Amino acid sequence: MxxxxxxxxxxxxxxxxxxxxxxxxxxxxxxxxxxxxxxxxxxxxxxxxxxxxxxxxxxxxxxxxxxxxxxxxxxxxxGEDQPMLACMLMLPVAADWPPLYLLLSGVLHRNGDKLLRIKGVIRSPAGRLLIQTVRQSVHPPENLPEGIGADNELTIIGHGFQHSQVFDPSL
Incomplete structure (x- = not known):
């Protein structure tokens, strides 16, 4: 450019x-x-x-x-001029999709103007699920086959936020 x-x-x-x-x-x-x-x-x-x-x-x-x-x-x-940041959220245990969906929806509702994407793989009772969000929209999970890569990790990409603020319920 x-x-x-x-x-x-x-x-x-x-x-x-x-x-x-x-x-x-x-x-x-x-x-x-x-x-x-x-x-x-x-x-x-x-x-x-x-x-x-x-x-x-x-x-x-x-x-x-x-x-x-x-x-x-x-x-x-x-504001939006801030450089892009990425951080990882490690889920300590396997997560079920409905509660995780509620959590992600709340996080996006509160921080959606700052968070561009959340993506990762979780281990759920239904197997491995690909989790994706774009802006303020949570996409339906996709079933993944067993394979390489870590489970229960979400990558958060955005600007103008700090890792500690994303999931802080007091904010």
Missing amino acids: LGDATYGFSAKIPALVLAQLRAAGHLILTKAEALSPLRLAVVAATLRAINAVARVSAASHDAACALSDLAATALTLT
Whole structure:
């Protein structure tokens, strides 16, 4: 994805731009010559905070140029602009689907604007079940055959939350 380095970052990144930044495999800052090395390093650090796996590079007058080796702190992002986070929830014992569905529904209702996806495999009396949520929707579980991978682990992906807050009933 190409981005004009001279635009930098505004107070809030539009959702479509943010989605593109998060999905990109390579982020190229164009017009890099227009920024000071420190400002360019800050923009690059902010892009890395938004998408930690994408390669970030710079270009000037249609040619690649080096990014500064300056240590720079990413700009503070708020709300949906915050970088994606992932955490694991380990269920101590096999869970039955109906109570887990109620728990996930409550968590999504309270945190749905922050949680993009919850996915994992649980061991239930009915066997192994694939559990998936997207935004505020809990998908029906899918039966899985026995196989590799851990049971009773859920991965939570979102932004603007702390692991300890997701399942805290006092919030």
